[in-house]
Amino acid sequence: MFFGILFTILWASGAVSVKFGLLSAPPLIMGTIRFLLAGSLLLVYIYLFRKGKYRMPQKHEWKPLILLGLFNTSLYLGCGFWALKTVSSGFFNLAVVVNPFLVAILSSIFMNRFIQKKEWIGMLVSAIGLVIATYPLLQDGHSTLSGIILLLIGMISMAIGSVYFQKQKLQLPSLVINAWQVLFGGIILIIPSMLLELDEPVVFDMNLVLYLVWSVLGVSIFAMILWFYLLKQDAVKANIWLFLTPIAGYLLASILLGEKITIYDAIASLFVFTGLYLSGNLRLNKLPKPPLEKKVEA
Template sequence: MNIKELLIGILFTVLYASGAVVMKFGIHSAPPLTLSTIRFIIAGILLLFYLYVFHKGKYPLPNRREFKVLFWLGLLNTSIFLGFGLLALKTVSSGIFNLFIPINPFLFALLALIFMKQTIRLREWGGMVVAFIGLFVATYPLLSGSHSSIQGILLIVFAMIAMAVGSLIYKKVDLQLPTIVVNTWQVIIGGVILLIPTLILESGEPVTIDFHFIGYLLWSVFVLSIFNVNLWFYLLKKDAIKANNWLLLNPVAGYILAAIFLGEPITLYAVIGTVVVLLGLYISGSFGVKSSKNSTANIKEA
């Protein structure tokens, strides 16, 4: 790995972890589902313009069968995963949210075992157990304080399950579409689906157009949903497995950013829990996603 790839990997990790932090600022001005819906629809429209206007004729339109799959990916990977995840941020620290992200490969492996009859090696089982112990160590003390709630933790768990199911569908169906096309359509579809719960649950809630609101949209749309996705594709093109390893640093970057910008405490439990989670991932051999195809279904818009 040369210095350029190293710097790009670090930048990707920091920007990816910043998603939960910037959402904390955004909810000062608008409810989370409203923010998410606006973000995904704007990002989706811009990406559609990029694919089919700026690069007209280069990228294919999905057929009817592919649209059915993209609907489920948009529902699971965008609407439910990020919708539940951002709702959780109302009662969960951004550091804890980022700590859960690298656990997705474990859930994917369990679902693959159940529905695709894929085997899980003993070391992978061991890694899962160790990682979940680390999650417990990091989250349990915060439940008695003001930084996390059991409801928020459960929302994150449901979000992770949705993401794992989306990964399973993506792998099983084997879409013959460029990854950027898949990500573009699941972003716009997910944003449109989110309109329904947003109107039901948050209709009438105040929205303040201020620095926090504008800053959240600019950062999440242009920096996260567009710029950081391109960094991800660059890393995947160089080496898919090394690219996924950058996600293992997500909790570290998340805790540091949360401490700097939100004043969230970095407790001894958080440090120990994060180390144990990373140890579990190491023991398992980072077995989660072994190819760029499985990866890109879920990393698009943290």
């Protein structure tokens, strides 16, 4: 239970830490630095400290790894970081947890996956929850429509990456896939960050250093390793801890950023979790079906 709670807090802190990082650097440059550091350190851990346990990708596996880096890191997290300039971190954590619904819709289009009636009901209930959460944020100026659209683009990209991952059936451990996709995602972001943010100031202060240390070591590396440990222990409980990140996210945002937790947030969260449960994405007492999305993004 301790490791589950620790993972939930660490993973929920990701969006909150980005808010602090944005005080010192623009989102794409900040993300590029983080992904290059995290990917490099993960690969050092995999191929140096765990030497001999993991193989290098084969020739035909490089293209899928690069595309996964594009969809799951460059676009998803790049758009997500950009969105967090104008979207509350609490809403970010709540919105991302419904991504399995986007995966289901895209899978029905590209993989002929049948969407069950209970899944449609779950999607509708969760969508109502997100509308409830979005309305007051737009009204009081805590979020902007452009930020929410950026977040949606990022979520769609992550869903595309998840479906692509399922179709490719890479014969590599999830930890290795994540490490390479994070590194490639950072490399891909170098040019966009230079073109779009070259004139924006980057302050190399203690705030930026602390953000990078926390986000790279705490979130991208330690939390990811912890996630794979939890999956090995009990996949059902592991996914429950993952779905609890919005609650931890709201609490951390309230404590560290001063974001208010409103009645709208509580009602919206209730709708979202109810939708996840009705759809079968959130299982409390039985083994889940093989998930479309087997990994957590760094």
